[in-house]
Amino acid sequence: MINVLVTGIGGPTAQGIMRGLADIENIHIIGVDRREINSGTPLCDTFYKVPSVRDEEDAYKNAVKNIVEKENVDVIFPSLHEEISIYHKFRKQLSAVVASPESEILPALTNKIETYRFLEETPLKEYVPKYFGFKSSEELKEIIEEHFSDEKYIAAKQTSAHGALGFALLTDRETYLKGLEEGNKHLVPVEDYLQLQHSGGEMVMEYLDGQEFSVDIYVYEGDVIATVPRERSGVASGIVLDGKVVYNEELIRISSAVAREFIRTGFINLQFITKGKSYKLTDVNPRFCGSQIMSVGAGVNFPYLLIQYQLLNEYPAVEPEWGTRMIRFRDQFFIKEKT
Template structure:
């Protein structure tokens, strides 16, 4: 790896932003723009039609994060574009980038590979929390065949009480289901959207029985309380700002309404977990309260979260603080405006036949032409 340059707080910095088509890319791009210094953003994505290409300064198409050619392509672009920092937005890219960061001539905002292997695997994460005595460890069973799945459901109290399950590795709401025999079936049929997560063991068991191989799953207690997303700037053996926010309204796992809340219990628990795991850079921790009022950790996203712009609107520009940490610069004090409320809405990007991209009411700008 070639040496990376030393910067000060006012120098222009060039960032390679992966996952330009990720749902949260627009908010993170705006966060990087809303700083005291010029930030040149090079966006990459495997989709040539990723909407983020219309929002960045330069754009390139790259292989999928799981492709063997992915890291070499990122390294090539980092050298060609004189990249200072690589900021990944999607989960699949994290482990390859962590394991091969030495090949990339730029600072890469990912935790060490060993820490990621725990944070990204829910079974390993829950076991870690349990072994270290964290109160936020949920009650769970790790299963890898149909028989153990049914046994786990019984052990956790189903059908007398609802439970849930999800893949050990995944992001968003993918694969998450709640098993609840007491749910109003007519309401589910007529009033809820088809992607509703509530189902029954009888409905899912025939599907799982046909799986070959059977997926690794965690079967866990159902948590009926309020859900929070906590953004933290992890610094390895210490932690910077920690900002909890409510998830009052979500769609496909993405927060559409919420409030930035000074919840000291979550601030302390999230900080302790980040330190114990020795995570680094931006980390997102998802908590949900159980029936007794205890917050349980349901997952960690060891990367910039899609709705981290909510923190930015409350005075804590977490993506930029992560960038400054990557550059080795001193972090400024943060004054969070607790109680800030956010509501998200949709926006559209259009592409004219000429290739120019624009938004209604916005200026027309040339679209970067992503190349392989």
């Protein structure tokens, strides 16, 4: 029996991991979450409520260590963005395999500016979009006037945010009002954005309106084992609702090369948007992501692939079923609470 611990099971990332492992024989799934009642409980065999990793880090780590010992956990799948930096050091205190990437620059990969600066020092700098960090409204105004004066849209982000958190599309007031009528919730007038308090941790970059791609990659001891590009056709609040696994030889080559620069072993997700005939790296997820379930549906079960390589010493080759499309839909389950 392989005992697998999955964290944050109330979220889509953990649920994608658990669905990938659910039908595999001899896997026992232990789920943990800060909420007693959550949507991931039906997908695990055993559940523990744990302290919040955001608010009670030490208590959370103690709880995880106790569960690992009690349940003889073999593999831990951290699913939350906040856990990336924690498990980077915490993994040394655990007897189980931790399914987060092994990388000398892992903390930098959670910061978009640091990631871009690192990539600019490699032969892959052409895939970095035009970007600028800023620490004040005055600095941002100068950046806009000098580098974006002729552009209709400017993408503003938090350097360490994930998904759509902290994202705004800056534009002029006329375009904003027209977008408001059309239901575009990300548009913000530049003059209003400049009125906000800015003290660092933010950036602006060129707006890219090409095709979005998300690429799932598994690397083992420096060798890329599997690379699966996916078109992101429908996205809401950072979650892919409609997408397709596609064979794109150039993107496979580019993303594999980028992944090798970033990590030595583990799963990583890279996001690109096309600019003309080229690709620009827009996001890095050094952890399992919510939409990797699409790769599972296409025959590449990344959670189990990691278990095979890093725990079982099995080294299978995998080939995606290109053209597999995923459509998400809402579902529900019911519980009986005492009245």
